[in-house]
Amino acid sequence: MAVRGGHMRLTVTALSVGLVGVGTIIAPPATAEPTECNYPSCAPGIMPNVVLGASCDNTTYYAFGVTSWGRLVFCGSPRRYEPRWFRSPEMHGIKDENSLCPGFDGDVAQAPDGLFLTCVAKDGHTFWERGDL
DSSP: HHHHHHHHHHHHHHHHHHHHHHHHSSOOOOOOOSSSSSGGGTTTTTTTEETOOOOOOOOBOOEEEEETTOOOEEEEGGGOOEEEEEOOOOEEEEOOOOBOOOOOOOOOOEOOOOOOEEEEEEEEEEEEESSOO
């Protein structure tokens, strides 16, 4: 009986090691998403079939959506009212927060972690800053 139990433990351990090996082969690398791109089509997390003007719940991360007819929208909260879907200014894909955005003043983007960004002018330069503030 003890041998069988020992054999069972060995089988379970071997199976666990095998599954861990399979998981690392199948799992995508952590950097699978692009870290910078220039178009909305390469930004992950854009919600499909959004209704323009409908309420939404996240103005900070992955705040972009697209209507059934292809209009890009974003989840915003004007004057701190209940958030809803608005037509998006021109969207420039994925950009790094605080990086320069010359010529894009007032346009929007998404950070690699999904943070909603807007291009804001300060001190003679334009920077990608949080768009939910």
